[in-house]
Each structure stands twice: as structure tokens, then as C-alpha cells.
Amino acid sequence: MRLRLATEPASPNRPNEDFAGVTSNAVVVVDGAGTPAGLESGCSHGVAWYAHTLGSTLLTAVTQSTGPLAESLSQAIKTVASLHDFTCDLSHAGSPSATVAMLRRTEDGDVVEWLVLADSVVVLDTGPARPVVVCDDRVERIGARYRAQMDDLAGGSPEHAEAFRRYVETLREHRNREGGFWVAAADPLAAEHALTGSVPAGRLRAAALLSDGASRLVDLFGLATWRQVLDLLNGRGPEELIRRTREAERGDPDGSRWPRGKAHDDATAVFWSFS
Numbered sequence: 001m002r003l004r005l006a007t008e009p010a011s012p013n014r015p016n017e018d019f020a021g022v023t024s025n026a027v028v029v030v031d032g033a034g035t036p037a038g039l040e041s042g043c044s045h046g047v048a049w050y051a052h053t054l055g056s057t058l059l060t061a062v063t064q065s066t067g068p069l070a071e072s073l074s075q076a077i078k079t080v081a082s083l084h085d086f087t088c089d090l091s092h093a094g095s096p097s098a099t100v101a102m103l104r105r106t107e108d109g110d111v112v113e114w115l116v117l118a119d120s121v122v123v124l125d126t127g128p129a130r131p132v133v134v135c136d137d138r139v140e141r142i143g144a145r146y147r148a149q150m151d152d153l154a155g156g157s158p159e160h161a162e163a164f165r166r167y168v169e170t171l172r173e174h175r176n177r178e179g180g181f182w183v184a185a186a187d188p189l190a191a192e193h194a195l196t197g198s199v200p201a202g203r204l205r206a207a208a209l210l211s212d213g214a215s216r217l218v219d220l221f222g223l224a225t226w227r228q229v230l231d232l233l234n235g236r237g238p239e240e241l242i243r244r245t246r247e248a249e250r251g252d253p254d255g256s257r258w259p260r261g262k263a264h265d266d267a268t269a270v271f272w273s274f275s
């Protein structure tokens, strides 16, 4: 078994709001939802603190418990909320939130379980067939209704930054609501809306967990297939996937080819090879 991991902030002078942690039997990737400059969050700790605290709490929870992954996530959301509900306004629409992707191999080694909440991606390589891609597209489907104006503006301009703020503010109204999308924030019930499943370990050659900043090469830029990403992760490693993502982003700094809220995003990739 081989585990490889790389994580990189969008910019060297900003905190990395992604978290990645591994044990010999579990992987957790958490992607904190950034608060654009000028928007309130109700929390004095910040998104990086939230994502890193949730990630480490969750990794501990899935290591100690053999119960369902969603139950561990619910417990971790509750624990992290209890660390700051007396100092911060967790009912604020902008209180820190995060996406979650995780895998765990059961103690007997027979089964690998997965969980995805919001727009992080789990890619399962089960052999020559097309990889199984687990991604919760509810954020994207809701976002598509509101992003036209932002996408028409040149990335990096003050007008684009303002449209991005408005876009994030509008999306918040759909957060953790029926008919909207679900993310880890203060409400443990969000865990019930995660996508979950399992696969016999014997059928799994490898798996990748990617924050949306590291899945862009496929799902935003269309420059690679999931199979090509698995081969790249296996051959050259997660750092090469991030390097190629940055190269593509630098080739389109104002988003004219690939309209996007953020020119660069925190990027995290974990590759778990079972063969």
C-alpha cells in the first residue's frame, strides 16, 4: 500500500484553507469555503482554523470508531461547533464551512468505505473500466443559476471581485437547506446529506481524493480525463497534478477561457494505491 499527498495554498502569502490527513487505514480531505474580503463570517477563528480543526477531529473520529462515516462526520461537526459556539455567532450565514471527502478501509481490510460532502471529489480506480467518480454536484447546480454576471467579467478586476462577493453571499442563502446544498458547518445534520458507499477492497486498485482546486484540470478546464489523472498521480505524484493545474491557471489569468471565481484555489490531492 502506498499513500502520497500534496497540498498547496492558492497563493504563498495566504493560509491554506484545505486540510489533508492520513492514517494507515483512513484519508480525510477537507476544503474550507473561503470568505471573500469584505464579507462578514461571525467567527473570529477563520476558515483555515475551521477546516484544519474539523479535519483533524474527523480523522481521529474515523480511526477510533467503526461506525458509519456519516456518523463520525456528524460527531466531528458537533465537536468543532462546541469549541467556538460560546465565542462566535454560528447562526451567521457566513460562519465557516467546508467540504469533506474521506475513505476508510475496514479493520478486516475487506471493504473500503467512502464519503463525499459538497464539491470535493473521490475517484475510485476499479480496474480497466472507467473510474468511478463520486462528486456531489449540488453546489455547482445551485451556483450555475447565479454565476452568469460574474463569469462575464474579467478575473482580477474590481468588478469581478465585487460580483464574486455577491455570488458567495447569494449561495449562502442555499447552504444547509432542503433543495439547496449541504456542507460541514455548525449543523451536524448536514452529515446525513453526504454521499456514501463502499467497495470491496479486492476490486480497488487505487483511489484519489481531490479538493476542487485539484480537480480543475478535469472538471473545469477539460484538459485531462479522470483516467489520465489517476495515471498521473500514480506515475508522477500529486505534486505534478497541482503543478499542471497552476500552469493551466497561469495561462488564463483573467478567466476568459475558463471563467471562475478564483484564479487560483487551494489545491489538495491524495493518492492511495492498494496494489
Ligand SMILES: [Zn+2]
Pocket (backbone or CB within 6 Å): 042, 043, 044, 045, 046, 084, 087, 088
Ligand atoms: Zn469561531
